[in-house]
Amino acid sequence: MAELFGRTRRSVTHMELRDDYGDGGPGYRAWREGVPMDEIARFDPVGPWVTLVRAHVSRGVSFRRARIISEPVSEYIRFEHAATPHSNLAAGERVRWLPRPRAADLALPGCDFWQFDDGLVCFVYQSGDGNPAGYDLVDDAAVAELCASAFEAVWERALDHAEYSPA
Numbered sequence: 001m002a003e004l005f006g007r008t009r010r011s012v013t014h015m016e017l018r019d020d021y022g023d024g025g026p027g028y029r030a031w032r033e034g035v036p037m038d039e040i041a042r043f044d045p046v047g048p049w050v051t052l053v054r055a056h057v058s059r060g061v062s063f064r065r066a067r068i069i070s071e072p073v074s075e076y077i078r079f080e081h082a083a084t085p086h087s088n089l090a091a092g093e094r095v096r097w098l099p100r101p102r103a104a105d106l107a108l109p110g111c112d113f114w115q116f117d118d119g120l121v122c123f124v125y126q127s128g129d130g131n132p133a134g135y136d137l138v139d140d141a142a143v144a145e146l147c148a149s150a151f152e153a154v155w156e157r158a159l160d161h162a163e164y165s166p167a
Helices: 002-007 025-032 037-043 048-056 076-085 141-157
Strands: 009-014 062-069 094-099 112-116 120-128 134-140
Touching: 002 048, 002 112, 025 037, 025 076, 037 076, 037 141, 048 062, 062 076, 062 141, 094 141, 112 141, 120 141
Parallel strands: 009 062, 062 094
Antiparallel strands: 009 112, 112 120, 120 134
């Protein structure tokens, strides 16, 4: 992913469609055990992510992340919401949340994706239990347009992180 970020000139968008992403890593496990988020932020492996994204934001690349979520939210989404200020926002990303019923009439790709400069798309696959299951890079113009328009439709309806409280 770092190489793709490095080639990006204007924008990176990321659409997340799942309510659970596997075991979630050490930060998620610690959060479930009651460790405060500010303490988790000191040891969770998000530091390299924050550094990577900050470097690209500082050269003018915008990062936007849209999360389509079910309500009431899953425990994992509750964790993601709590972690977002310490990871995504700290890195310079903008994050918005869209409850699934408000996305019901939108045409959306079938899986999570990253898109670079409204062109190249990286589809990200997870297994049924939410663990990583691979990815595909697609540079087809029609697919790029589908993903760009889907992202913008979600972004327009979604609530900014500061305005969204998990139900």
